[in-house]
Each structure stands twice: as structure tokens, then as C-alpha cells.
Amino acid sequence: xxxxxxxxxxxxxxxxxxxxxxxxxxxxxxxxxxxxxxxxxxxxxxxxxxxxxxxxxxxxxxxxxxxxxxxxxxxxxxxxxxxxxxxxxxxxxxxxxxxxxxxxxxxxx
Amino acid sequence: xxxxxxxxxxxxxxxxxxxxxxxxxxxxxxxxxxxxxxxxxxxxxxxxxxxxxxxxxxxxxxxxxxxxxxxxxxxxxxxxxxxxxxxxxxxxxxxxxxxxxxxxxxxxxx
Numbered sequence: 001x002x003x004x005x006x007x008x009x010x011x012x013x014x015x016x017x018x019x020x021x022x023x024x025x026x027x028x029x030x031x032x033x034x035x036x037x038x039x040x041x042x043x044x045x046x047x048x049x050x051x052x053x054x055x056x057x058x059x060x061x062x063x064x065x066x067x068x069x070x071x072x073x074x075x076x077x078x079x080x081x082x083x084x085x086x087x088x089x090x091x092x093x094x095x096x097x098x099x100x101x102x103x104x105x106x107x108x109x
Numbered sequence: 110x111x112x113x114x115x116x117x118x119x120x121x122x123x124x125x126x127x128x129x130x131x132x133x134x135x136x137x138x139x140x141x142x143x144x145x146x147x148x149x150x151x152x153x154x155x156x157x158x159x160x161x162x163x164x165x166x167x168x169x170x171x172x173x174x175x176x177x178x179x180x181x182x183x184x185x186x187x188x189x190x191x192x193x194x195x196x197x198x199x200x201x202x203x204x205x206x207x208x209x210x211x212x213x214x215x216x217x218x219x
Contacts, residue, residue: 004151031206033206033207033208035210040212040213041212041213042199042201042210042211042212042213043152043199043210044210045207045208045209048206048207050206088151088152090152090208092206096154096167097154097208099144099151099152099153100151101149101150101151102151
């Protein structure tokens, strides 16, 4: 199946630090979505991106749709303990969604 | 309550048994999806539905059956459960491209 390479796989950061993660593919996507999943829960939609180059914010979260349409980036500023969880990217080709394998974020108080 | 719900939240069954996982959404979304989530594989699409009585296979449909007689319900049936179907199953719904997920069902096949 389609491969979405998400990196890093895991991150351990101090509270207050900024976080960056990304998702790349060899294929072009029309839409990028970013989700957060807490333990024992379903993924929750954070940000949706629909156009190449688009930069969208949701509070301390900012995501960008790469201009090549093959990648997307998520940044979290001034991390707090409740940011802990697994962050997934999802890309839509026009026919189907594909999900990355997730970035596990641990925030150390 | 509004939203998307799944039942049961936890299920243990034996190899060879039939088991049905339920999904219900109150938004009247046209699209509904079933995913399984396994370590190292992320979320993989099992089946999806674009409307009532319209279903289609996803990436890993073998061993699963779905139906959608009503817009709000999308049950997933494992006709003869196997150990490889031990997983966490998520249902999702959408009207456009933004999918909203249920809380998941953790299924263990012994």
C-alpha cells in the first residue's frame, strides 16, 4: 500500500520546548490532515490542509502543506504536558486516505 | 449523545466465532469507514461506505463483512475470527474529507 513516512517516530522533550514533525511521501496528495491520539482513545482531528503551500494554525499548533504536495509539517510551540500522545498525519490522493505510523510525543515536566 | 460511538469497547472471542462490532453516528455523515490499528502498521482501511447500501473494500478487507442499511449505522462482522484479527478497530465518519473517529473497540481473539 501507499507509504507515508512520518518522522521522528518518537520524541522526548522538556515542557516549554517547540516540537516539529513531518510526513513525506513519494506520491502527491490533495489533502493533508493531522490527528492526535491519546491512549485508549480514537484519533482527534487537529488541522486540515487543502492547498499546496497552505499554512494553518490551531492554537499552539501550526501545520503546513508542502509546496511539492508530497509532504506536510506540524509544529507545536511551547509544549505542555497535555500535548503527550501520538500524532498522525493522513494524506488523501483524490481516491483514498493513507495514514502515517505516528510520532509519539513525551513531554517531560 | 451527538457524535460517533462504538460498541463494545472491549471484546474477547475465540477463534472461529463470529463477532460483530457496531458503529453509530449522529451527524448524518454520508461516508463511514472501518480501520484497524496495529503496532507498526498505523491505521489501515478495512471497508468504507459512501452512502446507505453502498460499500467498498479498503486495503485489508479479507475476513470482514460490512453492511449499511441505515445512514447512521455501519456494523463490521468478522465471520470466523482468527488470531491475526486481534487489533483495535476504529470507525470513522465524514461528510467531506475530514474524518471523525470513534473511541475504538479492542478485540482479542484467543
